Amino acid sequence: EGAAEALATLRRLAGQVTAVEDASDRIQPSRLAAERDRITAAVAAASSERVRAERQRSLDSVSEQLEVARRLAGARDELLARMQATALTLDGLVARTAEVLAMSVSGGVDSSEDRLADLAADLDGLRSGLAEAEAVSRRVLDG
Numbered sequence: 001e002g003a004a005e006a007l008a009t010l011r012r013l014a015g016q017v018t019a020v021e022d023a024s025d026r027i028q029p030s031r032l033a034a035e036r037d038r039i040t041a042a043v044a045a046a047s048s049e050r051v052r053a054e055r056q057r058s059l060d061s062v063s064e065q066l067e068v069a070r071r072l073a074g075a076r077d078e079l080l081a082r083m084q085a086t087a088l089t090l091d092g093l094v095a096r097t098a099e100v101l102a103m104s105v106s107g108g109v110d111s112s113e114d115r116l117a118d119l120a121a122d123l124d125g126l127r128s129g130l131a132e133a134e135a136v137s138r139r140v141l142d143g
Contacts, residue, residue, distance in 0.1 A: 003090065003123065009130040010086055016137040017079045024072040027065055036062045075137055082133040089126050093119060 039059045046052035100115045 003093070006086065006090060006123070006126055006130055009127070009134060010083060013079055013083055013130070013134060013137065016134070017076060017083070020072050020076045020079065020137065024069060024076065027069040027072070029066060029069040032062050032066050032069070036066065079133060079137050082129070086126060086130060089122070093122060093126070 036059065039055055039062060043052055043055045043059055046055055096115070096119055100119070103115075
């Protein structure tokens with residue numbers, strides 16, 4: 001049940017990564033950086049205080065969009081890293097579960113109860129981490 005829940009959360013995170021990438025693609029940071037440079041020069045060359053104020057508003061808007069692009073890129077990188085770590089942790093849990101099963105079947109040292117408790121705790125930690133990552137990405141997507 002816990003592993004299935006973790007996989008479902010991973011799928012939702014993958015969908016959020018796609019949403020972050022789509023939003024990021026619409027921003028076009030390189031175009032905005034060039035626009036920022038152009039407007040910065042225009043602010044400095046403004047012929048009046050009113051023109052300077054309007055150009056400064058434009059510059060502020062472009063700067064804000066660039067900041068959004070930076071946050072989206074950071075969120076994407078964080079989500080991808082969390083997904084990779086989660087997938088590898090799940091692989092590790094599967095391997096450790098197989099080990100516990102093999103030891104219990106073969107009549108090896110009976111520490112399976114402690115190991116199962118450790119596995120359950122690790123899975124709970126994994127689910128908590130995934131829930132946190134999902135909350136962070138939702139906050140980024142919601143603006």
